[in-house]
Amino acid sequence: MLPILQVGPLAIQLPGLLLLAGVWVGSSVIEKQARRLRLPVAALSNMVFIGLVAGLLGARLWYAARYLSVYMDNPLSLLSLNPTTLAPAEGMLSGLLVALIYGQRKGLPLWATLDALAPGLAAFAVAYGFANLASGDAFGAPSDLPWSIDLWGARRHPSQIYEILLAGVIFASIRELGRRSPFSFTGFLFLAWVALAAASRLFLEAFRGDSAIVLGTLRLAQLVSLGVLLGAMLAMHLRARSRESQPA
Amino acid sequence: MAVWTADWIARPSRWIPLMGITLALGAAWIWMSAAPAAATTGGQIPSPREGFLAPDFTLELLGGGQVTLSDLRGKAVVINLWASWCPPCRAEMPAIQRVYESSSGRGLEVLAVNTTYQDSERAALEFTQELGLTFPVPLDRSGTVSRSYQLRALPSTFFVDRDGIIRKVIIGGPMSEVTIQTAVEEILEGGG
Numbered sequence: 001m002l003p004i005l006q007v008g009p010l011a012i013q014l015p016g017l018l019l020l021a022g023v024w025v026g027s028s029v030i031e032k033q034a035r036r037l038r039l040p041v042a043a044l045s046n047m048v049f050i051g052l053v054a055g056l057l058g059a060r061l062w063y064a065a066r067y068l069s070v071y072m073d074n075p076l077s078l079l080s081l082n083p084t085t086l087a088p089a090e091g092m093l094s095g096l097l098v099a100l101i102y103g104q105r106k107g108l109p110l111w112a113t114l115d116a117l118a119p120g121l122a123a124f125a126v127a128y129g130f131a132n133l134a135s136g137d138a139f140g141a142p143s144d145l146p147w148s149i150d151l152w153g154a155r156r157h158p159s160q161i162y163e164i165l166l167a168g169v170i171f172a173s174i175r176e177l178g179r180r181s182p183f184s185f186t187g188f189l190f191l192a193w194v195a196l197a198a199a200s201r202l203f204l205e206a207f208r209g210d211s212a213i214v215l216g217t218l219r220l221a222q223l224v225s226l227g228v229l230l231g232a233m234l235a236m237h238l239r240a241r242s243r244e245s246q247p248a
Numbered sequence: 249m250a251v252w253t254a255d256w257i258a259r260p261s262r263w264i265p266l267m268g269i270t271l272a273l274g275a276a277w278i279w280m281s282a283a284p285a286a287a288t289t290g291g292q293i294p295s296p297r298e299g300f301l302a303p304d305f306t307l308e309l310l311g312g313g314q315v316t317l318s319d320l321r322g323k324a325v326v327i328n329l330w331a332s333w334c335p336p337c338r339a340e341m342p343a344i345q346r347v348y349e350s351s352s353g354r355g356l357e358v359l360a361v362n363t364t365y366q367d368s369e370r371a372a373l374e375f376t377q378e379l380g381l382t383f384p385v386p387l388d389r390s391g392t393v394s395r396s397y398q399l400r401a402l403p404s405t406f407f408v409d410r411d412g413i414i415r416k417v418i419i420g421g422p423m424s425e426v427t428i429q430t431a432v433e434e435i436l437e438g439g440g
Contacts, residue, residue: 004400004419013420067430077426085427136297153295184258202274206281210299217282226274230267237263244260 015131022127023052030120033178033189037116043106044116051099058098059091111239114190119178122171122193129164138163141209157207166204170196185239191232198229296397298417302327302408303396307361307386310372315359315386318412323357324435325408326428329394331363332371334402340422341379347428348383354436355410358383363402365391409435 005012027048034044063085064071064078071077077085103113132138140149140157148155174193181189202225205211211219294303302325306316317325328344330337341360348358362372364387376385388394397406405423407416416431 063430067426067433070426070429070433074424074426077424080424080427085430152297152300153293188257202277206277211283213283218278219281219283222274222278222281226271226278229270229274233263233267233270236257237260237267240258240263241260243258 015135015137018127018131018134022124022131025127026120026124029123029175030116033119033181034116036178036181037112039108039112039116040106043103043108044113047099047103047106047108047113048117048120050102051095054098055091055095056086057091058094059086059088062087062090062094109186111185111187111190115178115181115186115188118189118193119171119174122167122174122197125167125197126164126171129160129167132163133160139209140207143207152209154209156209159204159207159209162204162207163200166200170200185243187239188236191236191239195229195232195236198225198232201225202229294396296406296414296417298414300414302406302412302414303393305386305393305396307388307393310362310369310376310385310387313384315384317359317408320357321412322410323355324410324432326356326358326432326435327397327406327408328358328360328403329363329388329397329399329405330360330403331367332375333367336421337403338375338379340403340428341375341381343423343425343428345379345381345383346425347432351429351432351436352383356432356436359386360384361386361388361393363391363394363399364389365394405431407431407435 005014005017027045030048031041031045034041060078066087103110136151138160139151140159140162142154143157144155145157147158149158150156170193173196174189177192178189183189202222205219205221205225208219208221211221214220214223292301294301296303302317304316304318306314308314317327326344326347328337328340330341332338344358344360348356352358360381360383362369362385364372369387372385372387375381386393397404401420403421403423405418405421405428406414407418409415415435418427418431
């Protein structure tokens with residue numbers, strides 16, 4: 001755990017820096033894959049950038065809406081650089097929505113575009129694991145294994161390391177698959193990433209110490225992941241079938 | 249490419265049995281890893297992190313008397329660690345004072361813990377007088393509280409709800425008044 005990197009007088013917030021690195025590496029592999037799939041690279045890059053900006057703006061505006069009276073007194077605080085005054089889920093949703101609208105107006109084909117995004121998303125997931133390692137978030141359940149780490153007042157599973165390793169394997173597989181594209185139906189690469197990411201979460205959530213619990217003892221993230229995994233497989237079935245019904 | 253177009257991903261009928269297997273295996277794993285009560289923290293373990301119990305301490309106050317964090321259950325508490333020589337600490341103190349004045353009537357307490365082991369009591373006193381601070385200033389003379397809160401940067405601020413659970417941690421500063429006020433709303437609402 002190393003949330004703050006001290007470089008002389010500069011205190012750098014390491015998790016944020018790692019996420020930024022993830023965005024950077026992610027966008028570069030997205031461009032590579034886009035070229036391979038013969039998509040307009042500039043339009044796609046713009047879509048990613050606009051989506052990120054919209055996500056950030058949305059996260060701040062939703063947070064402000066929650067505490068409207070406080071922000072009415074001091075509207076300039078909307079521009080604050082403090083990452084704790086953001087609403088992450090709402091932000092992600094607004095970013096996705098804006099990216100979707102932009103992509104549609106630019107005439108980007110939906111499934112092929114998603115395929116181009118897949119390696120970037122997989123790369124970002126690795127960076128996200130490193131960010132969690134730096135901040136101590138997404139921490140493990142208490143355990144007494146030889147490789148357990150001391151964190152947050154207990155010896156715990158190094159869940160962030162598991163996360164990094166598995167995300168690394170997924171990134172390598174998606175990149176390898178991406179080299180072999182195009183596939184018999186568009187959307188395969190993206191759906192494969194969704195399925196692998198969901199399977200990884202389904203497996204690793206078992207070692208987490210911060211799970212939200214529903215129905216007594218079940219981990220919410222596992223139920224959601226299984227649903228997403230099955231959904232991705234169903235989508236593959238449907239994509240394959242729609243291709244089959246078309247004359248080749 | 250030819251390999252993949254001919255490959256079995258393209259055959260819709262392949263996916264249905266695979267989904268069945270996935271569902272069975274997934275459900276089994278979820279069942280096996282169902283959380284025992286101890287798997288989540290539930291605010292039982294003291295650690296300086298969101299969702300955990302705020303590590304307890306008893307410190308002497310600047311100007312006499314002492315304070316124990318656990319005696320303040322039922323109140324929302326802002327714990328701010330600072331030093332007189334730290335410019336962002338100085339910059340955010342007036343905002344903390346204003347939030348304290350406006351919200352102490354609703355059950356807010358502020359403990360501005362001076363990191364005395366790397367500061368001096370005299371400097372701390374001059375600082376509080378100069379800025380007209382009215383909330384209690386505990387003195388961390390030995391550094392034990394800074395250690396138990398894993399102090400890495402000044403200022404660091406912990407927002408503790410009425411049950412003694414940390415709801416938000418802000419490392420570094422200065423925090424704007426809005427940032428402080430919104431976090432304070434969270435801890436005033438949360439907890440019993």
